Amino acid sequence: MNSNRHAVCDGRGRPQIMLLSEGQMSDFKCVALMIDTLPRAKTLLGDRGYDADWFRQALSDRGITPCIPSMTNRRVQIPHDAVLYRQRHRIEIMFGRLKDLRRILTRKDRCAHTFMSAIALAATVIFWL
Numbered sequence: 001m002n003s004n005r006h007a008v009c010d011g012r013g014r015p016q017i018m019l020l021s022e023g024q025m026s027d028f029k030c031v032a033l034m035i036d037t038l039p040r041a042k043t044l045l046g047d048r049g050y051d052a053d054w055f056r057q058a059l060s061d062r063g064i065t066p067c068i069p070s071m072t073n074r075r076v077q078i079p080h081d082a083v084l085y086r087q088r089h090r091i092e093i094m095f096g097r098l099k100d101l102r103r104i105l106t107r108k109d110r111c112a113h114t115f116m117s118a119i120a121l122a123a124t125v126i127f128w129l
Helices: 027-037 053-061 082-098 112-128
Strands: 003-009 015-022 043-045 065-067
Touching (some): 003 082, 015 112, 027 053, 043 082, 053 065, 082 112
Parallel strands (some): 043 065
Antiparallel strands (some): 003 015
16 A cells, blocks of 8 residues: 655646656656656756666756756765755645645555546646646
């Protein structure tokens, strides 16, 4: 019953791509499932969990500048733009607005497909209508 929600948002904090993964799966393994569907962008803001060399290289190959803080256990820390990274609060606000709905907050659905459908429906109503 443990799960993680991943999202790619536009500049205004509206979700473009959403993915539901099992809770034990690491973040950068989940992004491998979404990498081919990433929209065209100049910069990608990501959490520390998405810090992987192959992901940074894949973003650079697509012409996207990664703004991802380095993991604390990385030997050579990769610098990031701290001022730009502050814009990531919009993604956290998006997840907070989705969690205002009790069904999503407490995950009342047993089936992952039904739970993801509830998330997609809520995101459509909250952000796009």
